[in-house]
Amino acid sequence: MKKKVTIIGGAGTIGTILYKGLRDKYHIVILDKNVPEHSDEFVEVDATNFNMLLESIPKDSEALINLLTIKTENDLNNVQEFHKMTNIHFISSFYVLHAAITLGIPKVVYASSNHTTDYYEKNGFSSLGREINTNDFPSSRGLYGVLKFASENIGQILALQTNNLSIINLRIGSVHPDEEKAVKEDERLLRTLLSHEDTVQLFEIALQSSVRFGTYYGVSDNPGKPWSTESAMRELGFISKVNSTDIEKC
Secondary structure (H helix, E strand, O other): OOEEEEEEOOOOHHHHHHHHHHOOOEEEEEEEOOOOOOOOOEEEOOOOOHHHHHHHOOOOOOEEEEOOOOOOOOOOOOHHHHHHHHHHHHHHHHHHHHHHHHHOOOEEEEEEEHHHHHHHEEOOEEOOOOOEOOOOOOOOOOHHHHHHHHHHHHHHHHHHHOOOOEEEEEEEOEOOOOHHHHHHHOOOHHHHEOOHHHHHHHHHHHHHOOOOEEEEEEOOOOOOOOEOOHHHHHHHOOOOOOOHHHHHOO
8 A cells, every 4th residue: 555645735836746756656645725737636725724734634644745835025025925924934834743743644844945045045056165055054035045944943843852753854946847948948947956857756765764854955966056965865865867957958
């Protein structure tokens, strides 16, 4: 019998990629406010409502993947937009973690972001004279990165406090629905791309990992990439299979 993996916020780009790439190995359940294009099992849920979220997550889930995201503008100048961003990228992220603890689900994979350290990166280039790594002090240019890092920290606290709970944070690079077209139109992606194949691989090894808590950058082995994947290689076994050069040649 396939292990059941519930993807919260799974109707978007990464959720679609993971569903297609993992459905042969796992029983995938999608939770989202929006109906996904493809899914064998979908539950409509508002993740800002903890009780609704808790009731919607299948109790026999072996792992949760948190892909919740929202786009806002002027979120540090507009109180309403600030609350929209905080509700999804911090409060709901806590709800997912708390739901895992309440239901006894042993694994949470959190789609964090490279924006936790985007102060050190511009147009896909690191300003540090080397690749940015997870030991570098988080410094963000906006609220999005601040909240992603805050949620990473909450995960670390809960993982250390809770027996039999593993939390993996993946600081995702650039993932696009049409990566072949995107790398030809956006020069930054030649360095920041996380290819579809590498996306599936990274999340799958995170699901399989015995690491209690860890934070890793998710980027393909692109020439001049700004972030280091050394710890993901060492601790998770991540080896990029398709990079931006490979995609560009297609």
